[in-house]
Amino acid sequence: MNSKKAVLVLAAIVLACAALMLIRGAMTSENKIAAVYLDGKVIREIELDKLTEPIEFDITENGNTNRVRAERGRIRMISADCPDKVCVNQGWIDNGAVPIVCLPHKITIEIKGGSPELDAVAGGV
Numbered sequence: 001m002n003s004k005k006a007v008l009v010l011a012a013i014v015l016a017c018a019a020l021m022l023i024r025g026a027m028t029s030e031n032k033i034a035a036v037y038l039d040g041k042v043i044r045e046i047e048l049d050k051l052t053e054p055i056e057f058d059i060t061e062n063g064n065t066n067r068v069r070a071e072r073g074r075i076r077m078i079s080a081d082c083p084d085k086v087c088v089n090q091g092w093i094d095n096g097a098v099p100i101v102c103l104p105h106k107i108t109i110e111i112k113g114g115s116p117e118l119d120a121v122a123g124g125v
């Protein structure tokens with residue numbers, strides 16, 4: 001009886017911890033913004049952490065098309081009619097380390113924000 005109770009308590013603690021971590025993960029969302037540049041100019045900004053469902057949109061310029069898909073916290077190029085497909089092959093990015101670059105179409109997607117300093121600033125506003 002006692003050991004059974006102990007197991008239940010343990011399970012409850014584990015569950016509580018897991019729930020807490022999930023909540024924490026959601027709370028400390030990093031305020032990530034994906035900026036889409038075309039020829040060096042920002043044409044679109046997406047607040048990745050505020051997306052509740054995936055979005056897709058096309059970037060069309062000079063007959064070129066790149067299709068972008070953004071989900072909560074990450075973004076990628078899902079298709080493009082550029083010759084090298086480097087941008088598509090790069091897959092998802094979820095931080096500012098490496099931007100997605102489509103050289104032939106002069107498109108860059110980079111993620112800004114997500115640092116603790118920026119979080120503090122955003123929290124104060």
Ligand SMILES: [Zn+2]
Pocket residue numbers: 080082083084085086087088101102103104105
């Ligand atoms: Zn490309």
